[in-house]
Amino acid sequence: MELNVEYAEENRSRVRNLLHKLWEPYKQVPLLGWLLAASVAVLLEMFVGHPLARLLGMSKIPALFGVLLILKTPGLIPSTLLYLLLIYGLPIGITARLTAKLTNLIVAKLYDTSTGISLLIHIALLYAVLHLWTGINDYRLLVVKLTLIAIIITLSLNVINGYMGEFSCSHPGFIALGAYTASVFTIVLFVSENRFGEAVLPPELGPYLFPIGLVLGGIVAAIGALLVAIPSFRTRGDYLAIISLAFMFIVVSLFNNLEIVGGPRGLSNQPDYANLPTIFVWTMLSIWIINNFVRSIIGKALNAVRDGELAASAMTVNTRKTKMVAFLFSAFWAGVAGGLFAHVIRYINPGTFGIRKLAEVLAMVYLGGLNSVAGSVVGAVGFNLLSEALRPLEILKWIIIPIMLILLMIYRPTGLIAFTELNPISLIKPKSMTEGEVDNAAS
Amino acid sequence: MPLQFYLQQIVNALQLGSFYALIALGYSMVYGVLMLFNFAHGDVFMVGAYIGFFVSSGLLALANTGIIPLADNVMLGLVLVLTLFISMILTSLVGMLIERIGYRPLRGAPRASAAITGLMIGIILETGNLAILGPTRLSFPALIESVTYVIAGVSVTNKKIVIVFVSLLLTLALHQFVRRTKWGMAMRAMAFDFVVVPLMGISINKIALLTFGLGSALAAAAGILFGVAYPVLDPYMGIIFGWKAFVAAILGGRGSILGASLAGFMLGFIEIFVAAIFPSTMRDLIAFSIILIILTFRPHGFFGEPYSAQLRL
Numbered sequence: 081m082e083l084n085v086e087y088a089e090e091n092r093s094r095v096r097n098l099l100h101k102l103w104e105p106y107k108q109v110p111l112l113g114w115l116l117a118a119s120v121a122v123l124l125e126m127f128v129g130h131p132l133a134r135l136l137g138m139s140k141i142p143a144l145f146g147v148l149l150i151l152k153t154p155g156l157i158p159s160t161l162l163y164l165l166l167i168y169g170l171p172i173g174i175t176a177r178l179t180a181k182l183t184n185l186i187v188a189k190l191y192d193t194s195t196g197i198s199l200l201i202h203i204a205l206l207y208a209v210l211h212l213w214t215g216i217n218d219y220r221l222l223v224v225k226l227t228l229i230a231i232i233i234t235l236s237l238n239v240i241n242g243y244m245g246e247f248s249c250s251h252p253g254f255i256a257l258g259a260y261t262a263s264v265f266t267i268v269l270f271v272s273e274n275r276f277g278e279a280v281l282p283p284e285l286g287p288y289l290f291p292i293g294l295v296l297g298g299i300v301a302a303i304g305a306l307l308v309a310i311p312s313f314r315t316r317g318d319y320l321a322i323i324s325l326a327f328m329f330i331v332v333s334l335f336n337n338l339e340i341v342g343g344p345r346g347l348s349n350q351p352d353y354a355n356l357p358t359i360f361v362w363t364m365l366s367i368w369i370i371n372n373f374v375r376s377i378i379g380k381a382l383n384a385v386r387d388g389e390l391a392a393s394a395m396t397v398n399t400r401k402t403k404m405v406a407f408l409f410s411a412f413w414a415g416v417a418g419g420l421f422a423h424v425i426r427y428i429n430p431g432t433f434g435i436r437k438l439a440e441v442l443a444m445v446y447l448g449g450l451n452s453v454a455g456s457v458v459g460a461v462g463f464n465l466l467s468e469a470l471r472p473l474e475i476l477k478w479i480i481i482p483i484m485l486i487l488l489m490i491y492r493p494t495g496l497i498a499f500t501e502l503n504p505i506s507l508i509k510p511k512s513m514t515e516g517e518v519d520n521a522a523s
Numbered sequence: 524m525p526l527q528f529y530l531q532q533i534v535n536a537l538q539l540g541s542f543y544a545l546i547a548l549g550y551s552m553v554y555g556v557l558m559l560f561n562f563a564h565g566d567v568f569m570v571g572a573y574i575g576f577f578v579s580s581g582l583l584a585l586a587n588t589g590i591i592p593l594a595d596n597v598m599l600g601l602v603l604v605l606t607l608f609i610s611m612i613l614t615s616l617v618g619m620l621i622e623r624i625g626y627r628p629l630r631g632a633p634r635a636s637a638a639i640t641g642l643m644i645g646i647i648l649e650t651g652n653l654a655i656l657g658p659t660r661l662s663f664p665a666l667i668e669s670v671t672y673v674i675a676g677v678s679v680t681n682k683k684i685v686i687v688f689v690s691l692l693l694t695l696a697l698h699q700f701v702r703r704t705k706w707g708m709a710m711r712a713m714a715f716d717f718v719v720v721p722l723m724g725i726s727i728n729k730i731a732l733l734t735f736g737l738g739s740a741l742a743a744a745a746g747i748l749f750g751v752a753y754p755v756l757d758p759y760m761g762i763i764f765g766w767k768a769f770v771a772a773i774l775g776g777r778g779s780i781l782g783a784s785l786a787g788f789m790l791g792f793i794e795i796f797v798a799a800i801f802p803s804t805m806r807d808l809i810a811f812s813i814i815l816i817i818l819t820f821r822p823h824g825f826f827g828e829p830y831s832a833q834l835r836l
Contacts, residue, residue, distance in 0.1 A: 247635055307815070315822030321560070322773045323818050325766070326811040333807035343804075435762055439642045446639045478650040482643035486625060489640045493632035 346429025555778020565765010
């Protein structure tokens with residue numbers, strides 16, 4: 081018996097060693113290498129995905145890494161796994177490994193010339209991967225769009241709930257304000273025969289002026305945030321949570337009563353301006369700005385207010401200004417995300433922004449991790465992919481996801497990646513070489 | 524508008540306020556003792572209503588067999604009382620189960636994590652109900668034969684009288700329990716100091732179970748009374764009621780039974796009178812605006828203490 085246990089132990093450690101050995105060379109692959117490998121995989125899927133899927137007995141390319149397919153018809157598990165291995169696993173593994181030296185060199189050169197350009201190249205490559213991947217079918221496109229928007233929402237809520245440490249429930253309200261404002265802006269200006277009359281401007285201008293609508297939505301949401309921000313001077317914690325909750329109900333009820341924007345029937349016919357590049361640019365912009373915000377002095381002031389308001393104010397932190405700025409900033413981005421959301425779905429009604437939305441948004445923040453930009457991105461992407469992937473389970477989905485979140489809360493109460501700082505520069509550093517070698521390679 | 528109109532609205536408001544008050548008590552106790560937002564409480568109300576449905580259906584079926592020879596009126600009354608009693612016990616078990624599984628592992632965790640857990644437990648209860656019973660709405664059996672009395676031009680049904688009476692009775696009973704009994708004293712002590720009191724030999728886990736059990740029992744009573752008044756049950760009925768009662772509980776002040784009850788009735792009054800005077804769609808808008816204003820100027824609720832040194836329960 082004991083021998084058996086020992087044997088199993090030995091076996092396990094052998095497996096671990098093997099995995100370790102396999103993973104060892106990949107430690108040297110820089111981010112650029114992974115992106116390059118991913119683009120090879122999506123290119124491969126674009127050209128041979130269809131025939132391969134047919135060959136393996138699937139009617140079309142599996143949309144979300146085959147999860148949907150597996151859950152619908154479990155008989156296809158082997159062929160789906162084979163497909164994943166052939167299209168994603170092997171190409172990514174091989175390319176990343178083979179190009180590691182080359183990409184490291186390129187990254188080192190870029191890193192030395194200009195980190196900004198290097199970052200831009202990374203982002204462009206990421207966009208290319210997403211563009212090719214979503215080009216396969218519209219379902220993927222929709223999922224990616226909504227996920228990118230969810231990233232903005234999660235980040236903005238993390239500013240209040242994570243960095244400032246309040247439990248704000250008002251986010252659906254901010255999102256609704258932004259969504260309605262941006263929708264009214266584009267519909268009034270660019271949609272002919274809309275509910276408000278004729279189009280004011282030629283529709284060709286629409287996509288160019290769309291950002292103005294989004295910013296307007298953000299500004300209106302920020303003005304709405306004053307209603308929550310001003311009481312936050314006097315009270316904190318639980319009572320602020322109630323105030324923000326009341327704010328959310330007020331906004332939803334307000335739109336229910338505004339007949340001019342459709343009342344409970346909602347507002348539809350938003351022009352189709354929110355395409356993938358637009359959303360991608362806004363998302364990257366929001367990550368960049370919010371990341372800089374929380375790493376700036378005011379971001380640190382937020383943390384100080386969270387950890388001890390009196391102490392912070394004794395240390396010359398202007399707590400009122402800090403709270404105000406945080407609320408307005410957060411609401412602005414939620415409003416922008418709302419505007420994008422309205423133009424993706426192209427139909428909004430007050431019911432969209434209710435308690436369910438709140439539960440979803442909070443779940444994303446606390447899944448990813450408080451006080452962490454990277455965590456928010458992980459949380460938004462993870463939650464969205466999970467909830468899409470489990471769609472075939474229909475109603476059971478809403479039992480499985482909550483159970484997973486409860487387990488997460490029990491074992492990691494602050495979320496997956498909490499209390500970290502995201503330094504984009506460290507992401508794009510070459511991996512294999514030490515600092516000295518980088519200098520050598522550059523010279 | 525005539526005086527009768529307002530009196531009528533007062534009667535309606537008392538009925539609506541009874542539901543809010545009963546649910547708010549559960550929120551308020553858990554919040555007072557454990558400093559937790561039990562966001563699943565609205566769905567416990569829903570579960571209580573469903574348990575009440577099954578219990579009362581079973582009892583009625585039993586009564587119809589004619590084993591126990593009693594007059595119809597007496598029989599219905601007996602069924603109502605038994606339904607209340609059995610459902611309250613069963614639902615309090617549900618509440619304790621929630622505490623044991625969902626909240627106890629999070630005793631030391633950040634409070635927001637517990638709030639998320641509560642939200643998720645609520646979703647599980649709703650979806651579980653939907654998955655087991657299907658989307659068809661159930662209609663609650665009529666446990667009270669409706670009789671309408673007209674007093675000075677105001678029509679009062681016997682249902683409303685029973686609802687308000689039972690709700691006040693339960694509130695009073697809870698108040699007495701918390702004031703007079705040893706267990707109630709332990710709860711008050713726990714609300715007073717979360718850290719030292721466990722050192723005095725009071726088990727925090729037992730008190731937590733008790734708190735959840737009592738709160739859930741009251742929610743079940745609210746659910747059954749709701750079923751008596753509006754005999755249509757659906758899995759999502761607890762959401763909006765729960766959140767509003769939650770707001771009322773906080774408005775009452777931390778851990779204040781009187782405050783929670785009062786705020787529940789006040790919410791009922793605001794909603795009924797707004798709906799009576801303005802278009803009824805404005806109800807939430809005005810009700811929550813009033814709450815926002817109250818909390819802006821009285822940030823710790825009616826009976827809450829600004830710096831939680833002295834706490835009432």
